[in-house]
Amino acid sequence: MSDGQRASRPGGRTARVRAEVLGAVEAELAEHGYDGLTIDGVAARSGVHRTTVYRRWKTVAGLLVDLLRAGLDDAWEPADTGTLEGDLIRLNREVHAALTEEPSVTRAVIAASFRTPEAAEALTAFWADRYRRSAVVVRRAVDRGEVAASVDPHEVVVAATAPLYHQLVLLRQPLSRAAADRYARAAAVAARSGLGSSHA
Numbered sequence: 715m716s717d718g719q720r721a722s723r724p725g726g727r728t729a730r731v732r733a734e735v736l737g738a739v740e741a742e743l744a745e746h747g748y749d750g751l752t753i754d755g756v757a758a759r760s761g762v763h764r765t766t767v768y769r770r771w772k773t774v775a776g777l778l779v780d781l782l783r784a785g786l787d788d789a790w791e792p793a794d795t796g797t798l799e800g801d802l803i804r805l806n807r808e809v810h811a812a813l814t815e816e817p818s819v820t821r822a823v824i825a826a827s828f829r830t831p832e833a834a835e836a837l838t839a840f841w842a843d844r845y846r847r848s849a850v851v852v853r854r855a856v857d858r859g860e861v862a863a864s865v866d867p868h869e870v871v872v873a874a875t876a877p878l879y880h881q882l883v884l885l886r887q888p889l890s891r892a893a894a895d896r897y898a899r900a901a902a903v904a905a906r907s908g909l910g911s912s913h914a
Contacts, residue, residue, distance in 0.1 A: 731762055731766065731770075732780075732784075734760040734761060734762055735756060735757075735760045735762050735767060735770075735771070735777070736777075736780065736781050736784055737760065738755075738756045738757075738759035738760035738762075739751070739756055739777045739778065739781050740781065740819045740823075741759060741819075742755050742756055742759060743778075743819060743822040743823060743826055744817035744818065744819045744822045745817060747822060747825070747826070748774075748778075748822075748825065748826035748829050751774050751777070751778075751826070752774065753767050753768055753771070753773075753774060753777070756777060775829075775830040775832055775833055776832075778823070778826055778827065778830070778833045778836075779830075779832050779833050779836045781823065782823070782827065782833065782836035782837055782839070782840045783836055783839075783840075785840050785843070785844075786839065786840065786843050790844075790847065791847055791850065792804065792805050792847065792848050792850060792851050793805070794851075794854060797855075797858075797860065797902075798851060798852065798854075798855035798858075798860050798861060798870075798902045798905060798906075799898065799899055799902035801851035801854070801855075802851060802870075802871075802874045802898035802899075802901055802902050803894075803895050803898040803899070805848060805851065805871070805874065805875065805898070806874055806875060806878060806894040806895065806897060806898040807891060807894060807895070809875055809878050809879075809894070810878055810882075810889070810891050810894040813878060813879070813882040813883065814882065814889075821882075821883060823837070824837065824883060845868055845871055845872070848867075848871045848875075849867035849868055849871060850867075851867075851870075851871070852865060852866075852867035852870045852871070852905065853867060855905065860905075860906065861905045861906055861908075862908060864908070865905050865908060865909060865910055866909065866910025867910075868910070869909055869910030870901055870902075870904070870905045870909055870910065871901075873897075873900070873901040873904055873905075873909060874897055874898045874900075874901035874902075875897075877889075877897045878894055878897065
């Protein structure tokens with residue numbers, strides 16, 4: 715997850731400890747994967763005493779779940795470029811950057827999250843939240859008169875972003891940023907044609 719995806723946490727020692735530990739979880743996941751993620755490794759990397767980590771998070775799965783839950787509290791929102799196409803391109807570029815950076819924390823978290831039911835549930839909640847926030851790009855387009863009010867915001871965002879996850883995560887094949895831009899433009903065109911509309 716990018717800096718923009720991390721939670722904006724309130725001040726205080728507890729919040730600082732959480733931020734340090736979850737930052738270490740991200741780094742350890744990206745470098746070693748879920749099988750290499752240990753409480754001792756996170757404690758060493760974060761500088762937080764292992765007893766504190768054990769007491770608060772208890773297990774490796776607990777660390778991963780809290781990392782995902784932290785994303786629900788951050789201040790991320792999609793950019794407002796003034797057009798639906800521009801907004802979807804910016805959104806796809808963020809997704810593309812997160813999935814193609816090396817090492818990719820996002821890919822590592824996705825892979826790790828299917829190792830435990832609790833983490834899988836937390837990942838589902840994280841994505842649901844991100845799609846809810848991303849829907850604003852379509853609502854803004856409706857307000858500007860670019861698309862009809864009957865267009866389904868969720869379908870538009872999925873149409874733009876899903877090909878990136880399919881290619882880069884499921885198929886593990888390269889995808890250029892130019893291709894990511896094309897998928898965004900295609901979703902914008904589909905939205906203008908009434909994608910997801912009850913009248914489409």
